[in-house]
Amino acid sequence: MDGEYDFWLLDLDGTLVDVEWSYTREVFDRVGNHLGREFTDREADILWNGLTGSRDRQLERWDIDPRAFWDAFHEEEDPLVRAEQTYLHDDAAFVTDLEVPVGLVTHCQEFLCEPVLEHLDIQDWFDARLCCTEQTGWKPDPEPVQCVMDDLGVGHNGHQGVLAGDGSNDIGAAWNAGLDAIHVERVGHERRGQCVRGDYRVRSFDELF
Structure with missing residues (x-):
């Protein structure tokens, strides 16, 4: 599936990592x-x-x-x-196999995000990353997504991209920015209390490859 897209964007918490x-x-x-x-x-x-x-x-x-x-x-x-209480989902390792630019767009604040990335040794997974703030906007606003796309050099040249996340805000941000959306359901529909739509809906990234 990775060959279908020119770039990937990913959420962090609940998507690639979780906390005890x-x-x-x-x-x-x-x-x-x-x-x-x-x-x-x-x-x-x-x-x-x-x-x-x-x-x-x-x-x-x-x-x-x-x-x-x-x-x-x-x-x-x-x-x-x-950072010490954060763990990487086993299926997140697919990111290391992607042969296209990869960006991170997360609501996790920078003072928390950077120690997590360092502790898990995944800083080099991403070619660009953004921790949302009041200034950048918050997903589902497309602005932070488009900012990372610009950093990756894929903002305005017709590249086809996808954004993967665990929440409805991620899906909304993807669609609002003109990207395909992958919803990875980590908690289950019953616990969530609703079903989140996406172009792809999976329980594990392993289902995509």
């Missing part, structure tokens, strides 16, 4: 202490994995101020501990 649940639970316990509100396991799962799409909209539905939440969340995340 114990780390997630501890972070949400500390964030809850900051905000004076407990988070159930289900709520932590929804927010960590973006199961309902926009995390900010989900927070607002729970009457939680998104800015206050993210300030507390980033204060409580320890980059080195997170």
